[in-house]
Amino acid sequence: xxxxxxxxxxxxxxxxxxxxxxxxxxxxxxxxxxxxxxxxxxxxxxxxxxxxxxxxxxxxxxxxxxxxxxxxxxxxxxxxxxxxxxxxxxxxxxxxxxxxxxxxxxxxxxxxxxxxxxxxxxxxxxxxxxxxxxxxxxxx
Amino acid sequence: xxxxxxxxxxxxxxxxxxxxxxxxxxxxxxxxxxxxxxxxxxxxxxxxxxxxxxxxxxxxxxxxxxxxxxxxxxxxxxxxxxxxxxxxxxxxxxxxxxxxxxxxxxxxxxxxxxxxxxxxxxxxxxxxxxxxxxxxxxxx
Amino acid sequence: xxxxxxxxxxxxxxxxxxxxxxxxxxxxxxxxxxxxxxxxxxxxxxxxxxxxxxxxxxxxxxxxxxxxxxxxxxxxxxxxxxxxxxxxxxxxxxxxxxxxxxxxxxxxxxxxxxxxxxxxxxxxxxxxxxxxxxxxxxxx
Amino acid sequence: xxxxxxxxxxxxxxxxxxxxxxxxxxxxxxxxxxxxxxxxxxxxxxxxxxxxxxxxxxxxxxxxxxxxxxxxxxxxxxxxxxxxxxxxxxxxxxxxxxxxxxxxxxxxxxxxxxxxxxxxxxxxxxxxxxxxxxxxxxxx
DNA sequence: TTTT
DNA sequence: TTTT
Numbered sequence: 001x002x003x004x005x006x007x008x009x010x011x012x013x014x015x016x017x018x019x020x021x022x023x024x025x026x027x028x029x030x031x032x033x034x035x036x037x038x039x040x041x042x043x044x045x046x047x048x049x050x051x052x053x054x055x056x057x058x059x060x061x062x063x064x065x066x067x068x069x070x071x072x073x074x075x076x077x078x079x080x081x082x083x084x085x086x087x088x089x090x091x092x093x094x095x096x097x098x099x100x101x102x103x104x105x106x107x108x109x110x111x112x113x114x115x116x117x118x119x120x121x122x123x124x125x126x127x128x129x130x131x132x133x134x135x136x137x138x139x140x
Numbered sequence: 141x142x143x144x145x146x147x148x149x150x151x152x153x154x155x156x157x158x159x160x161x162x163x164x165x166x167x168x169x170x171x172x173x174x175x176x177x178x179x180x181x182x183x184x185x186x187x188x189x190x191x192x193x194x195x196x197x198x199x200x201x202x203x204x205x206x207x208x209x210x211x212x213x214x215x216x217x218x219x220x221x222x223x224x225x226x227x228x229x230x231x232x233x234x235x236x237x238x239x240x241x242x243x244x245x246x247x248x249x250x251x252x253x254x255x256x257x258x259x260x261x262x263x264x265x266x267x268x269x270x271x272x273x274x275x276x277x278x279x280x
Numbered sequence: 281x282x283x284x285x286x287x288x289x290x291x292x293x294x295x296x297x298x299x300x301x302x303x304x305x306x307x308x309x310x311x312x313x314x315x316x317x318x319x320x321x322x323x324x325x326x327x328x329x330x331x332x333x334x335x336x337x338x339x340x341x342x343x344x345x346x347x348x349x350x351x352x353x354x355x356x357x358x359x360x361x362x363x364x365x366x367x368x369x370x371x372x373x374x375x376x377x378x379x380x381x382x383x384x385x386x387x388x389x390x391x392x393x394x395x396x397x398x399x400x401x402x403x404x405x406x407x408x409x410x411x412x413x414x415x416x417x418x419x420x
Numbered sequence: 421x422x423x424x425x426x427x428x429x430x431x432x433x434x435x436x437x438x439x440x441x442x443x444x445x446x447x448x449x450x451x452x453x454x455x456x457x458x459x460x461x462x463x464x465x466x467x468x469x470x471x472x473x474x475x476x477x478x479x480x481x482x483x484x485x486x487x488x489x490x491x492x493x494x495x496x497x498x499x500x501x502x503x504x505x506x507x508x509x510x511x512x513x514x515x516x517x518x519x520x521x522x523x524x525x526x527x528x529x530x531x532x533x534x535x536x537x538x539x540x541x542x543x544x545x546x547x548x549x550x551x552x553x554x555x556x557x558x559x560x
Numbered sequence: 561t562t563t564t
Numbered sequence: 565t566t567t568t
Contacts, residue, residue: 001147001491001520002172002186003425004216005285007351007380008142009567031567032142035215035378046142046218047566048232067567069382071287071351071421075175076144076216076234078186092188092232094216098315100287100421102349102382141351141380143285145425147491147520175518209522211281211427211491228565238455240281240427242489242522282428282452282466284496287421312422315495326422326498328512355455356424356496356514358466368561372468372512374496429563451563467562487563 002075004094006048007102008032010068014052016061026057027093028064030072049093050074060099069102142215144234146188147242148172150208154192156201166197167233168204170212189233190214200239209242282355284374286328287382288312290348294332296341306337307373308344310352329373330354340379349382422495424514426468427522428452430488434472436481446477447513448484450492469513470494480519489522 008030016026031045038044050072052060064070074096083089148170156166171185178184190212192200204210214236223229288310296306311325318324330352332340344350354376363369428450436446451465458464470492472480484490494516503509 001145001211001425001493001518002175003143003145003423003493005141005143005421005423006216007382011566029566032216033568034217035142045567046216048216048218069568071141073421073423076146076172076186076188076232077174078188078232091230092216092218098421102287141285141353141378143283143353145281145283147522213281213283238281242427281425281491282455283423283425285421285423286496312496314497315422326496328496328498351421356426356452356466356468356512357454358468358512371510372496372498431562449562453564465563489564 003073004076005071005073006030006032006050006094007069007071008045008048010064010066010070011047012066014057014061014064016057024054024057024061026052026060028052028060030070030094049091050096051077051093052096052099056096056099063101064099071100071102072096073098143213144216145211145213146170146172146190146234147209147211148185148188150204150206150210151187152206154197154201154204156197164194164197164201166192166200168192168200170210170234189231190236191217191233192236192239196236196239203241204239211240211242212236213238284352284354284356286310286312286330286352286374287349288325288328288352290344290346290350291327292346294337294341294344296337304334304337304341306332306340308332308340310350310374329371330376331357331373332376332379336376336379343381344379351380351382352376353378423493424496425491425493426450426452426470426514427489427491428465428468430484430486430490431467432486434477434481434484436477444474444477444481446472446480448472448480450490450514469511470516471497471513472516472519476516476519483521484519491520491522492516493518 011029011031014026014028016024018024028050030048030050032048034044034046072094074094077093077095079091079093081089081091151169151171154166154168156164158164168190170188170190172188174184174186212234214234217233217235219231219233221229221231291309291311294306294308296304298304308330310328310330312328314324314326352374354374357373357375359371359373361369361371431449431451434446434448436444438444448470450468450470452468454464454466492514494514497513497515499511499513501509501511
């Protein structure tokens with residue numbers, strides 16, 4: 001069992017790429033407020049990397065932008081890689097199974113001058129919910 | 141909202157330390173099986189760092205050992221620190237609010253020759269459950 | 281382990297009462313969309329009873345109203361009671377540990393003509409988050 | 421969003437049935453310990469109905485028995501039905517997407533004299549995990 | 561109705 | 565590096 005559930009805001013627009021096999025993958029970071037204040041009385045946040053695959057990746061890239069509030073559920077994955085000088089480094093990220101919009105498209109600040117979340121008819125949200133993917137079907 | 145729920149086995153005995161203010165903190169890593177197999181048909185695992193505070197830290201240090209199966213719930217925290225050569229590095233860890241034993245003490249392989257989980261009377265487990273701490277009371 | 285996490289909208293204003301010992305308790309029902317459509321292609325919802333205790337109950341009663349979108353986390357409780365004709369009946373409800381506002385107060389339809397969520401200074405939300413209570417402190 | 425995560429013990433063996441369309445469905449109840457003690461100092465439990473569909477239903481029926489410890493994740497569903505005298509009644513149950521074994525088959529008390537969880541080769545557990553189903557594929 |  |  002490995003479940004992560006987050007509510008937070010995107011710190012930047014999602015980045016959409018494709019694997020050599022043509023599988024869509026999108027990355028973004030969520031700013032998630034901590035449940036307490038620090039010694040200076042300020043509310044800090046955790047900046048949590050999220051990765052999304054397949055159709056959900058394209059839907060996120062089409063509709064999500066910096067500042068949007070979303071709920072993400074998925075699993076916590078630790079990827080291990082080697083740096084150029086041979087050091088082992090780990091990176092943690094949440095592999096999202098589901099992403100749910102929590103504010104209306106018009107409210108978030110738009111950062112891409114040419115994009116238009118409203119006019120894209122290539123995927124139908126069916127409400128605020130991006131639908132769910134089966135984690136077992138993921139290409140990795 | 142920031143919730144993480146894991147079931148996995150400790151890769152090593154917990155490490156117990158104390159902050160300068162005398163607050164107990166324990167660290168261990170959980171091996172959590174992934175829900176699918178890789179291309180070679182092998183079941184991989186994520187190795188997820190867990191940190192536990194206060195009385196729960198001491199209870200974990202007293203009763204948990206390498207190989208024990210536990211359920212952890214908490215929140216995902218991203219800590220940022222600087223290396224000696226001035227690089228910014230990030231580390232993700234699960235701050236546990238609750239840890240639940242899922243196998244009997246006798247089943248797990250013991251790694252510390254002198255330790256004795258059974259004879260420590262300083263904390264009473266009241267069953268398999270370590271109890272719950274309030275994340276808002278944590279000293280950080 | 282018993283964790284429930286919901287995102288949904290209040291079907292009515294919360295009802296606030298007090299136990300004989302003076303402990304505040306609020307009840308409301310959340311409409312939570314199901315992740316799929318039924319045979320007619322319509323999206324149904326589950327109507328899930330939520331109970332909130334102590335200060336969190338008063339904060340919910342002061343600030344939540346019919347139609348508001350919230351995230352709730354807590355545990356699933358099955359209460360058993362006897363009807364007047366001696367039948368045993370069960371009721372399930374989510375005992376909330378935390379409630380998080382997910383839309384601004386002005387957006388939701390107001391149903392109480394005299395209430396004013398904005399002018400109540402008796403509790404400070406400190407943002408959108410009601411804070412967290414310790415389930416172990418609950419009076420039942 | 422609607423997520424439930426439970427760890428508890430089966431109060432009875434699962435009941436396996438088939439819908440008119442031949443879809444397998446299994447029911448069982450989990451006893452989930454509450455995180456606190458009542459006024460008499462006793463630890464109570466919630467008795468939570470769980471429903472499992474399709475292949476996972478048959479796997480549960482084949483391998484789970486009264487007393488087994490499992491972790492369940494799924495969603496909370498409120499079904500509404502009418503009694504013979506025309507009253508509207510609600511029943512809550514957790515629709516499981518995943519069920520994970522948390523103790524070995526040999527440890528739990530067996531209640532069915534002829535059953536043999538070990539000799540059934542019709543489904544391979546691949547460890548302790550029943551695999552995951554996609555809630556969107558469910559036949560209801 | 562209930563599990564350990 | 566970061567969101568409101």
